[in-house]
Amino acid sequence: MDRRNFIMTAGAASQAVFGQNANKKITTGVIGVGNRGSHLMTEVLRQPNAQVVALCDIRADRLDAAATKAASAKPKTTSDWRKIIDDKSIDAVYIATPPYLHVEMAIAALKAGKHVYCEKPVGTTADSIRDLIKVVDQSKTVFHVGQQLRSYSQISAAIKLIHEGAIGDVLFVKAQRHASADLPHDFTSADWYYQKEKSGGYLVEQSVHNLDACNWAIGQRPIRAAGFGGINLYKNSPKGRDIMDHQSITYDYANGVKLSFTQMVFHPKGMPVGGQTINVYGTKGSVELMNDASFYSLDGKVQNLLTPKVEQKGDAHTTVFFDCILNGKPSNADVRVGATGALTAILGNQVCEQGRVINWDEFGVDV
Numbered sequence: 037m038d039r040r041n042f043i044m045t046a047g048a049a050s051q052a053v054f055g056q057n058a059n060k061k062i063t064t065g066v067i068g069v070g071n072r073g074s075h076l077m078t079e080v081l082r083q084p085n086a087q088v089v090a091l092c093d094i095r096a097d098r099l100d101a102a103a104t105k106a107a108s109a110k111p112k113t114t115s116d117w118r119k120i121i122d123d124k125s126i127d128a129v130y131i132a133t134p135p136y137l138h139v140e141m142a143i144a145a146l147k148a149g150k151h152v153y154c155e156k157p158v159g160t161t162a163d164s165i166r167d168l169i170k171v172v173d174q175s176k177t178v179f180h181v182g183q184q185l186r187s188y189s190q191i192s193a194a195i196k197l198i199h200e201g202a203i204g205d206v207l208f209v210k211a212q213r214h215a216s217a218d219l220p221h222d223f224t225s226a227d228w229y230y231q232k233e234k235s236g237g238y239l240v241e242q243s244v245h246n247l248d249a250c251n252w253a254i255g256q257r258p259i260r261a262a263g264f265g266g267i268n269l270y271k272n273s274p275k276g277r278d279i280m281d282h283q284s285i286t287y288d289y290a291n292g293v294k295l296s297f298t299q300m301v302f303h304p305k306g307m308p309v310g311g312q313t314i315n316v317y318g319t320k321g322s323v324e325l326m327n328d329a330s331f332y333s334l335d336g337k338v339q340n341l342l343t344p345k346v347e348q349k350g351d352a353h354t355t356v357f358f359d360c361i362l363n364g365k366p367s368n369a370d371v372r373v374g375a376t377g378a379l380t381a382i383l384g385n386q387v388c389e390q391g392r393v394i395n396w397d398e399f400g401v402d403v
């Protein structure tokens with residue numbers, strides 16, 4: 037059975053269960069209610085077919101704050117994530133803990149028969165991601181990665197048009213994720229973010245969104261990469277930091293396309309060409325994907341929007357998750373989307389650390 041049919045079958049089973057009671061809500065637990073998890077919890081609270089029934093965090097202050105926000109739903113609270121996994125009354129879990137914990141928690145939840153919304157990156161090492169893919173493939177529940185660009189209407193529409201030939205054949209992609217500073221060193225996540233072992237580093241923790249969108253536009257994953265990076269501004273700041281503050285990587289794809297990607301945290305505010313951009317260059321012209329999908333023909337005569345501007349609904353990706361559970365739709369951010377994005381970022385880190393060209397095949401992970 038192929039992956040799509042497998043998910044459809046699993047979804048159909050859920051539908052049969054839930055179909056017996058139209059008023060049944062999908063009982064949902066949130067593990068990790070810091071910055072992202074507390075936001076995702078409010079998205080779940082707004083879903084008509086879901087109910088927040090349990091919250092988990094090892095920090096009592098964050099657990100209390102989230103429970104207060106969700107007071108109308110009266111969720112149970114615990115500091116032990118395994119209690120959420122063991123609770124048979126819970127249908128679905130959101131995992132919004134630091135990245136190094138995702139694989140262990142996701143595998144446990146899947147083995148307990150739960151639907152999983154797992155924040156990106158799905159994992160921080162190739163070996164753990166390989167393990168996760170195996171378990172997802174054996175599960176009958178939905179696995180959805182928090183790469184929400186996949187549910188953004190404008191970028192989805194623009195990439196569909198690229199695939200249909202709107203800019204001709206794709207030749208090259210130039211993309212970046214530039215910020216003017218590190219995340220604040222007293223931010224909620226500062227206790228793990230600056231340690232590569234826990235976050236995976238800047239590229240894995242944040243640029244995974246951008247790298248995924250580049251792969252999506254190109255229509256495949258890279259076959260190899262080369263690049264450089266390091267710490268030039270934030271040396272030992274915060275103390276013990278081992279994640280790079282700048283990286284410049286070139287990825288090579290089997291179809292001959294190259295992706296040139298830079299990330300840095302010292303692009304001055306107000307200086308042009310900052311922020312997040314993805315220029316996709318084709319034989320007919322180029323489109324910038326991250327902002328308004330503006331298209332520029334190669335001869336400069338045409339300049340227009342590839343797709344009309346749309347107001348993006350913030351909850352879209354969570355809505356898709358519950359739609360997959362209830363209606364058996366395949367996830368638009370399944371484990372292979374998550375694994376490919378994370379592995380592309382891990383490859384980028386490895387080439388910068390090792391100073392050599394590295395082939396994707398060295399991972400030994402089939403995506």
Ligand SMILES: NC(=O)c1ccc[n+]([C@@H]2O[C@H](COP(=O)([O-])OP(=O)(O)OC[C@H]3O[C@@H](n4cnc5c(N)ncnc54)[C@H](O)[C@@H]3O)[C@@H](O)[C@H]2O)c1
Binds near residue numbers: 072073094183225
């Ligand atoms: N999709 C997005 O746009 C987006 C945005 C921000 C963060 N994220 C992702 O969400 C995840 C969390 O990021 P954050 O910024 O919310 O970090 P955070 O530090 O603010 O929150 C993580 C929470 O997990 C809790 N935690 C740690 N270990 C735990 C354990 N063993 N059991 C239960 N709780 C535990 C922490 O106490 C903390 O409250 C990361 O993977 C990050 O990449 C995604």
